[in-house]
Amino acid sequence: MATIRDIARMSGYSTGTVSRVINHRADVSEEARRKIEDIIREQNYQPNTSARTLRRSASSEISIIVRGNDNTFLHSLLEKVQICIRENGENANVQFIRETDDEVAVAVELVQNLRPKGLVFLGGSIPSFRKEFSKIDVPSVLVSASAERLGCEGLSSFSTDDEEAGAAVMRMLLSRGHRRIGILGGYRESSHDGLPEDGPAFRIWGALRELRESGVSFDFGRDYEGCSFSAEGGYQSAKRLLCRTPDLTGIFAISDTIAIGAIRAFSDLGLRVPEDISLVGFDGIAYAQYCVPRLATIRQDTEALARKSVEDLLMRIIYDRPTVHEKVPYQFVNGESVARPRE
């Protein structure tokens, strides 16, 4: 494998000059640049990543932390983020951690070990950021949850307006005449002082606000059932919810995966969607449009979330620009899973 010294020898220049060419520095003569670039191409020379990392004391990798197991939405976000990173000539390291793990604690250790040049958090719970994100001195971006209220230095965020979208779901169910509406998914414990603390929980927050403003009552003990972001979670909690509170006519599942489990649960309870019960999901994963019935849902723009997040991160790695907190527009998908409640 050719090294920078080989290229230097073959071109008749010093390794310093070759290095300058590789790094696109301006202070190189046109002639030297041409000659050296030719040889680099001819030899198919690739600089040794570790040597660069060591010298610059920053790796060329971006680390991606995915919080949540078997989470289809995050998987498709991950895929898009990775592709975008590669298209920009960088490499990505990935860590999957459990929904209940502390992603910032993982990140702190990872930064020390791998010295990534940037960090991408997919899914996130705000309290862990509050607790020790200050220990992280690497440009970072939180995708799919807003970090705006945190004001962490070095942490941008790109997300759907979960609160507004949650409210939109409710407006839709209310406009179809539903007055007994249940909510499925998330962890109530994740709230402290009543405020939800991660992206998905804000969906609930927005939904509740809308209900309140419309004068429709909601009782957490009766009308809500929490669960993990999985089909099995949705299945179990939907069963519990409907058995306890059979007069519900509409359900908001705070993720599509949960909704898919819920459809199955309703079917097992002998309830038809939407004739007997209406259902709205959240995320817009591919399967949502292949369920029977097709799921009404909020489609998050994963393409834009991924691209904007990576671009912001790469720009901040180079130019030390201020962090950004941007809401990316979502789309309401009507589907076939909502109808007017029966008399």
Next chain:
Amino acid sequence: MATIRDIARMSGYSTGTVSRVINHRADVSEEARRKIEDIIREQNYQPNTSARTLRRSASSEISIIVRGNDNTFLHSLLEKVQICIRENGENANVQFIRETDDEVAVAVELVQNLRPKGLVFLGGSIPSFRKEFSKIDVPSVLVSASAERLGCEGLSSFSTDDEEAGAAVMRMLLSRGHRRIGILGGYRESSHDGLPEDGPAFRIWGALRELRESGVSFDFGRDYEGCSFSAEGGYQSAKRLLCRTPDLTGIFAISDTIAIGAIRAFSDLGLRVPEDISLVGFDGIAYAQYCVPRLATIRQDTEALARKSVEDLLMRIIYDRPTVHEKVPYQFVNGESVARPRE
């Protein structure tokens, strides 16, 4: 951040001795080991990955190449592989490439750039391995497709017995009385000289063998429709297949994702599963058990595939053992999507 020199200074030993302790070499006195380990712990010292990589001229990372976009089965395999890698104290780099990309070409470049200590291929098409895997001198493992017939040096594989499992699907449909059976998914072009060349294609091969042995006819032009491994692919190809060949009573979709698209297509065509048409999938992704109806499928043991693959790879990285080609047992899931054909 502490370096090995700091630890050396603080312990009163040389960096050489500290290095030996870090690398668990035997030729260190008990006293030195204790003392140095204490200080390492106290300082929370972590060796610099790039320096090690540079020195050893092999990175501490394993690169994972995932071939296929938005592929739920591979995503869950990826997640398990990554977790297993981390549990063994290693790190993982990930590249997602398109179903139609050449994973070995990507790997060749990646090896040169990143010098991973090992390579994991998730999903794979045999022809690309045949073409230029010989350029790769890093221990590798192919997961979910067998590389046995390739005999590539340095390439192990762990997979479901796709051919046998495909035959099992057919046996099941035949035993329920089906005689007009269609197959959905994969690319016929991927075969050369009539033999399929990637894992999923072997499923078709096994299915056809079984039909032949049972004296049931199958006409590729009429009874088969290829497509990508996506719900949309399954949806479109199922529609085409049933419109062209409406007398089919049973369908084998060679992945669950394809089957989920097919269920939706049948519903749009006014066909009920399984009353009007029976359907069997393949893979055993989580959603398969939450469809309405629950999908009959072959459940691949992703947990075992992931664990065995990573363990074999790590062992071969250290001990230079021979490669292995192992078939991991699958499980037939009955589901609710198969019935006897109507009179």
Next chain:
DNA sequence: CTGAAAGCGCTTACAG
């Protein structure tokens, strides 16, 4: 069992 020293492949002040 331990230390002194070379060197992995780069980058970057420094000097000219």
Next chain:
DNA sequence: CTGAAAGCGCTTACAG
């Protein structure tokens, strides 16, 4: 604009 040289943080023959 270019080169000589130091040094990033490790590992490992070599010598004792």
